[in-house]
Structures are given as structure tokens and as C-alpha cells.
Amino acid sequence: xxxxxxxxxxxxxxxxxxxxxxxxxxxxxxxxxxxxxxxxxxxxxxxxxxxxxxxxxxxxxxxxxxxxxxxxxxxxxxxxxxxxxxxxxxxxxxxxxxxxxxxxxxxxxxxxxxxxx
Amino acid sequence: xxxxxxxxxxxxxxxxxxxxxxxxxxxxxxxxxxxxxxxxxxxxxxxxxxxxxxxxxxxxxxxxxxxxxxxxxxxxxxxxxxxxxxxxxxxxxxxxxxxxxxxxxxx
Numbered sequence: 001x002x003x004x005x006x007x008x009x010x011x012x013x014x015x016x017x018x019x020x021x022x023x024x025x026x027x028x029x030x031x032x033x034x035x036x037x038x039x040x041x042x043x044x045x046x047x048x049x050x051x052x053x054x055x056x057x058x059x060x061x062x063x064x065x066x067x068x069x070x071x072x073x074x075x076x077x078x079x080x081x082x083x084x085x086x087x088x089x090x091x092x093x094x095x096x097x098x099x100x101x102x103x104x105x106x107x108x109x110x111x112x113x114x115x116x117x
Numbered sequence: 118x119x120x121x122x123x124x125x126x127x128x129x130x131x132x133x134x135x136x137x138x139x140x141x142x143x144x145x146x147x148x149x150x151x152x153x154x155x156x157x158x159x160x161x162x163x164x165x166x167x168x169x170x171x172x173x174x175x176x177x178x179x180x181x182x183x184x185x186x187x188x189x190x191x192x193x194x195x196x197x198x199x200x201x202x203x204x205x206x207x208x209x210x211x212x213x214x215x216x217x218x219x220x221x222x223x224x
Contacts, residue, residue, distance in 0.1 A: 045161075045204055045215040060212040061118075094160060102172065103151050103208045107160035 002026040004095050004108035012089075012115050018082040022095030022108060029053070029076050033098035036069060036080045038091040039110075046091075050098055051078050085115045119143050119207050123216030131224045135193050138219045140205035142186040149209035152181055152190045156201040164203075165190060197223050 008020035022034070035050035049059035051069045059067050063082070071078040082089060092112045096104040120143040130136050140150070152165040163172045165181035168188055178193045192199055200223050205216040 043202055043218045045218070047213040058211055062212065102163060102166050103206060105163050105172065110160055
């Protein structure tokens with residue numbers, strides 16, 4: 001069974017970087033696409049970006065140059081880094097698998113990240 | 118960016134009733150639309166893909182339809198466990214964009 005699990009700090013200070021890990025079991029990240037999505041307080045959902053089976057990436061332009069998604073295929077993990085965070089980056093962050101036919105069919109349980117001094 | 122206008126923002130219905138949630142796309146997205154259900158305290162779950170196809174394990178009470186650039190999710194024979202927030206997602210072009218969500222309460 002495919003399982004994803006996010007991990008990382010739940011509290012980040014403004015202007016610092018947010019770093020999260022998504023650990024995948026039951027499926028290789030060298031197949032298909034792997035994305036990050038966040039849900040803000042108030043329920044708005046935002047697609048942040050994804051990394052492909054080949055390691056190429058695509059990002060939401062709204063995040064400009066603050067975002068980076070990378071991977072470690074030896075550990076079957078992929079990572080999110082978001083730089084220069086503000087309080088507006090406070091959200092629950094999810095990782096998910098993205099197939100051509102089935103978009104975001106498996107999700108992690110989510111990790112709540114608060115940006116606060 | 119493609120805007121997905123979702124309505125209503127919230128609704129309340131009784132068990133066994135039928136409800137419909139809609140998403141209006143700001144441009145043609147073909148059938149590149151999915152629906153998700155997020156139950157309280159849980160991660161989103163894929164319900165419908167390609168506008169009308171039921172995802173694995175999803176009850177047939179859920180159905181999706183399309184009329185031009187308007188997409189609908191119909192839930193028949195509502196059950197208490199259908200409580201949650203429902204989102205549409207367009208995957209026609211990047212950036213992928215979600216609707217604003219519909220909060221469904223079962224009376």
C-alpha cells in the first residue's frame with residue numbers, strides 16, 4: 001500500500017526557511033509525480049509544486065523564487081523548502097502522489113506549520 | 118491562472134437528501150477536473166477524476182458531471198459520514214488551482 005508521511009518542525013520564525021520531508025513507502029518516487037499542497041486557516045487550498053519521476057520540478061508562480069522541491073531517491077523521500085517565510089505561510093502542509101490519470105490519489109496526514117516569532 | 122469558482126460555500130442537509138456542489142472554471146479545462154472530500158481531522162480523499170469518473174472505493178452515491186465549463190458533484194442518499202469539506206481541482210494547466218471549498222453539514 002502506498003503511504004506518505006510528512007515530517008518537520010511545527011514552528012518556524014519569520015524570515016527563516018521552512019523545511020519538510022515526505023517519506024514514501026509502497027511506491028517508488030522515481031515513478032510519476034510527487035507534490036506539495038497546503039491548506040490555510042479558513043480552508044483555502046494551494047498547490048505549491050511537484051517533482052517528477054526524472055527529478056524535474058514545477059512550481060506555483062505565486063511562490064516565486066522562495067520554493068524548492070528536491071528528492072533523495074535512495075531514501076524514497078522528497079523535500080520542500082520554502083524560504084523567507086511570513087505569518088501568511090502558516091498552514092497545514094501535505095505531500096501527495098500525482099498520477100496522470102489520478103491526481104493526488106494518495107496523501108500524507110499533513111503537518112501543521114506555524115510561522116511566529 | 119485558471120480560476121475555479123465553487124458554490125455554495127456551505128450547506129446543510131438531512132440524511133437521504135441529495136445535494137449538488139458546483140465549480141465554474143474561468144476557461145475551458147476539458148475534463149481535467151477532480152473532486153475531493155476532506156473529513157474533519159483527515160487528509161483530502163480523491164472522489165472523482167476526469168470530471169465524471171469515480172475513484173476506487175468511492176460509493177456510487179457520488180457522481181460528477183460537466184456542462185461546458187461548469188462542473189458538478191452530486192451526492193445522493195446523504196449519510197452522516199459525508200460531513201466534511203469538498204473541493205474541486207483543475208489540472209488542465211499549471212498552476213493547478215482548487216475551488217474555495219464547500220462545507221457540508223449533515224443535520
